[in-house]
Amino acid sequence: MKIPSLNQIRKADQYCIDSESISSAQLIERAAKGCFDWIIHNKSFKIRKYPFIVLVGNGKNGGDGLSLSYMLHLYGAIVFVYGINISNHFSNEFLINKKKILQKKINFKMINEGEKFPVLNQENYLIDAIFGTGFNRTMNQYWKFFFHYINEKKFKEVISIDIPSGLFMEKSHENFEGIIKATHTLTFQVPKLSFLLPNYADYVGKWHLINIGWKDDCIRKIQTKNFYIDDESIHAIYKKKIRKKFTHKGNYGHGIIIGGSFGMIGSVVLSATASFRTGIGKLSVYVPSCGYQIIQNTLPEAIVNTDVEKHYISNIVLSNDKINAIGIGIGMGFHSKTVYALESFLLKIKNKKIPMVIDADAINILSHQLLLELLPKETILTPHPKEFQRLLCRSWKNDYEKLHFLKEMSKKHKIFIVLKGAHSVISTPNGYLYFNSTGNPGMSTSGSGDVLTGMIMSFLSQGYSPKESCIMGVYLHGLAGDIASKKLSEEAIIANDIIHHIGEAYLKIKI
Known part of the structure; x- marks a missing residue:
């Protein structure tokens, strides 16, 4: 199995969109459905007993989290969604899925920089959909403290979508402040190189591949020097x-x-x-x-x-x-x-x-x-x-x-x-x-x-x-x-x- 670069992942996603004549929002819905299926088929999750806290960023990863929240709500789970407003710029995928959850009156609240951290019940499950694979910058102290606050909580399970928020996909960290510690990472289609390195094991937890429908001819065209030995x-x-x-x-x-x-x-x-x-x-x-x-x-x-x-x-x-x-x-x-x-x-x-x-x-x-x-x-x-x-x-x-x-x-x-x-x-x-x-x-x-x-x-x-x-x-x-x-x-x-x-x-x- 190939381990592509970030640029190659973006091209493969776009190829999937173009070849199937679907929108980016529809691909996100497919990814969220894969995560939803994994959660409901995992026997360790008592979905209707313990609520889900979902942290969503402004970008496409936040769109994944919002779409997943919508599906969990329809299934009968109690869901609390918090928007992590770091940039004041919202992706189209975020806005489309935010509208859907508001129409269903799912609990939603934005957290802006400088505000008091919300009280989060650690008896809940936490879903982390703040940053995706493209995140590669240093956060300011407020958000580092917020991530530290999240990591200090002993949630029943922490599920990161695609990659733990704050983890760089292709470069090293000078320090490890500002990375969500996941117990499970549901990653799309292919492993990410950082998942295979000892430094990041405590942040990635157990990772699981979620198929989002990349085409075989697209995968064959990917030229990489990193591979994951599979069956x-x-x-x-x-x-x-x-x-x-x-x-x-x-x-x-x-x-x-x-x-x-x-x-x-x-x-x-x-x-x-x-x-x-x-x-x-x-x-x-x-x-x-x-x-x-x-x-x-x-x-x-x-x-x-x-x-x-x-x-x-x-x-x-x-x-x-x-x-x-x-x-x-x-x-x-x-x-x-x-x-x-x-x-x-x-x-x-x-x-x-x-x-x-x-x-x-x-x-x-x-x-x-x-x-x-x-x-x-x-x-x-x-x-x-x-x-x-x-x-x-x-x-x-x-x-x-x-x-x-x-x-x-x-x-x-x-x-x-x-x-x-x-x-x-x-x-x-x-x-x-x-x-x-x-x-x-x-x-x-x-x-x-x-x-x-x-x-x-x-x-x-x-x-x-x-x-x-x-x-x-x-x-x-x-x-x-x-x-x-x-x-x-x-x-x-x-x-x-x-x-x-x-x-x-x-x-x-x-x-």
């Missing part, structure tokens, strides 16, 4: 690799996991097990000799190769068998001989064109030894934010700057980077970003990243491209975690639970 994009990748009847293990690749050190062999077990569960045909592991018995006992399907050293890796040697993909770095530690072994290995394979995933300790070695120039093209790195910061050798001011650095590093070194977290983001060598849609906080647990590395390496071994492997890896990894959380709760998930539910995740994407 449709996964099906498009997966259907090319559906297994055929007369295949064998040789058709699904031979990968190798390289890592481990004394006390950290479990990370290799997790990564290797995840590789098998994701569909690899044949798997080798390379570990210090202390890991031999552990791997043999816990994962008899794997081929075990060991280093001459007992507690750490000192020299990485690939078997004579053809290797289709490499996963390296999991639990390997920072012994001086291990650091040298990694550097020597990267020099040896630089021109062999073997797809590779680098994770964990190997990433930290890269950052300290400045070995990024040794990476083969299209290598995949899977850092968490702190590891990425070490790679950069600098911090970032905000999430937008972080994304800029992410793209620049991928382009400069011609590598893929999977920056792990909520909505893990994949950056590509051509400057594209892909944000994941699956996963939950329960996956913030030791070994979860090792599982992801094994999954991505498995996809590479099976012949998926590096970009496809990253996308499939983060999506299936998150989906398996989501299935586990529904059965066990987020608090109870461990890394093995993610592995155990990979099969169910596969079954789900096959539907």
Whole structure:
């Protein structure tokens, strides 16, 4: 799914209006109807028991809120509407819908700058339709205080229409005063980039897509470098690799996991097990000799190769068998001989064109030894934010700057980077970003990243491209975690639970 810019969203809305010969007010009514349908079908809302307070601005977003107020009133809800008069300029959409609610004698009051704030009952639901996606300026102190007043109330639910009022869609905030904190954001047609960034999670709450009828041919014409990984994009990748009847293990690749050190062999077990569960045909592991018995006992399907050293890796040697993909770095530690072994290995394979995933300790070695120039093209790195910061050798001011650095590093070194977290983001060598849609906080647990590395390496071994492997890896990894959380709760998930539910995740994407 594409994540368009503000200008592209405006053009798509206008295309919808022109192609259907409808007015802007009619498109707003369609958007309001989508929000209304979401509210009445959401079982957590007791619509006829608790009143709605609706805050509307002067523009089109206010028109959405007024139209929604009208629909809620007709449905039997008690509605109180407050017009937030910031500019004294009223859109046509606002005026049309204001007339409709006044004709129905729905409670309506304008709030002008400098007036005493109204007394609002926090036992009500609040609908925020003050500012839309085009808002990009700083508010004065009066309205900042008003927004703070709203946020201090403990309303039953706060629903923002399209975007939380005061949140910029395409640029960072110097501070976070003057943003409505939503529990739900009902956004139109496409995700907004700010919804996917950690800085804004407390303001966006849970966001939900409301279809307003954009045309497929219009969506196809949108040129963007930001994407949201959804079911449709996964099906498009997966259907090319559906297994055929007369295949064998040789058709699904031979990968190798390289890592481990004394006390950290479990990370290799997790990564290797995840590789098998994701569909690899044949798997080798390379570990210090202390890991031999552990791997043999816990994962008899794997081929075990060991280093001459007992507690750490000192020299990485690939078997004579053809290797289709490499996963390296999991639990390997920072012994001086291990650091040298990694550097020597990267020099040896630089021109062999073997797809590779680098994770964990190997990433930290890269950052300290400045070995990024040794990476083969299209290598995949899977850092968490702190590891990425070490790679950069600098911090970032905000999430937008972080994304800029992410793209620049991928382009400069011609590598893929999977920056792990909520909505893990994949950056590509051509400057594209892909944000994941699956996963939950329960996956913030030791070994979860090792599982992801094994999954991505498995996809590479099976012949998926590096970009496809990253996308499939983060999506299936998150989906398996989501299935586990529904059965066990987020608090109870461990890394093995993610592995155990990979099969169910596969079954789900096959539907």
